[in-house]
Amino acid sequence: MPRITCNFEVKITVSNRLIHYSILIIGLFFASCNPERRVEGSKEAVERMKSMQIKRVTxxxxxxxxxxxxxxxxxxxxxxxxxxxxxxxxxxxxxxxxxxxxxxxxxxxxxxxxxxxxxxxxxxxxxxxxxxxxxxxxxxxxxxxxxxxxxxxxxxxxxxxxxxxxxxxxxxxxxxxxxxxxxxxxxxxxxxxxxxxxxxxxxxxxxxxxx
Structure with a gap:
């Protein structure tokens, strides 16, 4: 008798991977379409880094x-x-x-x-x-x-x-x-x-x- 169950599980695994890849690609697409948000985020990151620097100020x-x-x-x-x-x-x-x-x-x-x-x-x-x-x-x-x-x-x-x-x-x-x-x-x-x-x-x- 053919192992239908195994083939079905393989198909489900492949389908799940395709879904994950699709979500990842869509997320990257929207991130690339919103440069202002990236710039704003980078500015905030720079400010945080500056405030976290160890400074010896007399x-x-x-x-x-x-x-x-x-x-x-x-x-x-x-x-x-x-x-x-x-x-x-x-x-x-x-x-x-x-x-x-x-x-x-x-x-x-x-x-x-x-x-x-x-x-x-x-x-x-x-x-x-x-x-x-x-x-x-x-x-x-x-x-x-x-x-x-x-x-x-x-x-x-x-x-x-x-x-x-x-x-x-x-x-x-x-x-x-x-x-x-x-x-x-x-x-x-x-x-x-x-x-x-x-x-x-x-x-x-x-x-x-x-x-």
């Missing part, structure tokens, strides 16, 4: 990075603020609180920072540390006495760095947001977290800075 290097990034952030944030303020029916009250400025929100996300505008009234701001108020008071003294101002970096403990940058009195921000103050003091405050700085910095740039 305290002076962190300060240097914060100084560089702080300058870039303030420069871009100021341009974004002025662009929004020049729009018809701009809500200056909200802009002075940095509300509704998507570009500045994006800067915060990109660098992992918090960006604020400070003025004389912030001497009573309960969210500022004693050290920050001392620095703000020094800026206020310079403003009242028409003395030169410069950027400043403060270390708050081992995990936080504050970058301050004074705003020129003739700048639109000082005129619109701090015009009622006699000193017209305006100050950018960028709060950095040390761990975020180390996580986001490119290891190759650290090597370049050493040379």
């Amino acid at each position: 305290s002076p290097q962190v300060v240097t990075i914060v100084d560089d990034w702080g300058e870039r952030i303030v420069k871009q944030a100021q341009l974004d603020w002025e662009a929004q303020a020049k729009k018809p029916n701009a809500n200056l009250s909200a802009l002075c609180q940095l509300q509704g400025i998507a570009e500045i929100d994006s800067l915060e996300q990109l660098y992992g920072v918090q960006i604020l505008l400070l003025g004389t009234k912030d001497m009573k701001n309960g969210q500022l540390s004693v050290k920050e108020k001392e620095v703000l008071d020094a800026y206020l003294y310079n403003a009242e006495n028409k003395l030169p101002q410069s950027t400043n970096i403060q270390k708050l403990g081992d995990s936080v760095l504050i970058y301050n940058a004074p705003i020129a009195v003739q700048n639109m921000i000082c005129q619109k947001c701090f015009g009622d103050d006699a000193s017209k003091l305006g100050l950018w405050r960028v709060k950095f977290l040390k761990n975020e700085v180390i996580r986001k910095v490119d290891g190759k740039s650290l090597v370049k800075n050493k040379k």
Whole structure:
């Protein structure tokens, strides 16, 4: 009697293999037809690899990075603020609180920072540390006495760095947001977290800075 059962099992095995191969081919086809997803996935993979790199970053290097990034952030944030303020029916009250400025929100996300505008009234701001108020008071003294101002970096403990940058009195921000103050003091405050700085910095740039 012919072994029908065996032939039937062979046919089933062959059919199953054909199905698996077909699914694999179809999957590869759709993957090749969606390059944007592959690119997006590769970018995420690169970011994960960067964050997983073992980086030896010294305290002076962190300060240097914060100084560089702080300058870039303030420069871009100021341009974004002025662009929004020049729009018809701009809500200056909200802009002075940095509300509704998507570009500045994006800067915060990109660098992992918090960006604020400070003025004389912030001497009573309960969210500022004693050290920050001392620095703000020094800026206020310079403003009242028409003395030169410069950027400043403060270390708050081992995990936080504050970058301050004074705003020129003739700048639109000082005129619109701090015009009622006699000193017209305006100050950018960028709060950095040390761990975020180390996580986001490119290891190759650290090597370049050493040379």
